[in-house]
Amino acid sequence: EAQVTQNPRYLITVTGKKLTVTCSQNMNHEYMSWYRQDPGLGLRQIYYSMNVEVTDKGDVPEGYKVSRKEKRNFPLILESPSPNQTSLYFCASSANRGPSYEQYFGPGTRLTVT
Amino acid sequence: QKEVEQNSGPLSVPEGAIASLNCTYSDRGSQSFFWYRQYSGKSPELIMFIYSNGDKEDGRFTAQLNKASQYVSLLIRDSQPSDSATYLCAVTGGNQFYFGTGTSLTVIP
Numbered sequence: 752e753a754q755v756t757q758n759p760r761y762l763i764t765v766t767g768k769k770l771t772v773t774c775s776q777n778m779n780h781e782y783m784s785w786y787r788q789d790p791g792l793g794l795r796q797i798y799y800s801m802n803v804e805v806t807d808k809g810d811v812p813e814g815y816k817v818s819r820k821e822k823r824n825f826p827l828i829l830e831s832p833s834p835n836q837t838s839l840y841f842c843a844s845s846a847n848r849g850p851s852y853e854q855y856f857g858p859g860t861r862l863t864v865t
Numbered sequence: 866q867k868e869v870e871q872n873s874g875p876l877s878v879p880e881g882a883i884a885s886l887n888c889t890y891s892d893r894g895s896q897s898f899f900w901y902r903q904y905s906g907k908s909p910e911l912i913m914f915i916y917s918n919g920d921k922e923d924g925r926f927t928a929q930l931n932k933a934s935q936y937v938s939l940l941i942r943d944s945q946p947s948d949s950a951t952y953l954c955a956v957t958g959g960n961q962f963y964f965g966t967g968t969s970l971t972v973i974p
Contacts, residue, residue, distance in 0.1 A: 782960075784962065786964075791966060792966065793953070793964045793965055793966035793967055794909070794953065794955075794964035795964070796961055796962055796963070799960060799961065801960060807960065809961060810961075810963075841908055841909070852897070852957075853899075853911050853914060854899075854911070854962065856908035856909050856910070857908060858907075858908055859907075859908050
């Protein structure tokens, strides 16, 4: 089954404790992306990757890191989480084929930083 | 900052009616336009994409794009209670995606 998986699905942590949210896709997609979703602000892109070893900042990259060492995986790293990073996070992937590149979303990770 | 604007709603329509959802965008260079549906607590799922001016129909859904007016809309015909969800408009700019804040739709049986 074609899918994007994220782990963990729910996470409660404390300020400053480093964490990683994993994202994996089995569709051989080149493009992968991380979003955060907050009430009233919608989905905002954090980072994206056009392919292995190619990453770039989205609109809200502060406080986050990513890496793309393998095509299927795109982990999101919070080196020192803060309460303002409490949010719902989505990973997505798409194939870079022309303008109609549909994004497939993972199930989401709800993060709470206390 | 590229902006995508949607009326947050809530929009309520009776079952069987046409629901009309609107979206405007600020970047004239935007090339592709998407409508996603998101049920509460779930991830967004693609309904339609459009990249040429005019209408595109898929079943009960019609997307309309007017690049001159920087406007894209989604019509849902014969609305069903299962269509009750938040509808997200998304626009591409370069290699990035920009989402609106979504319009909440309720279809009343």
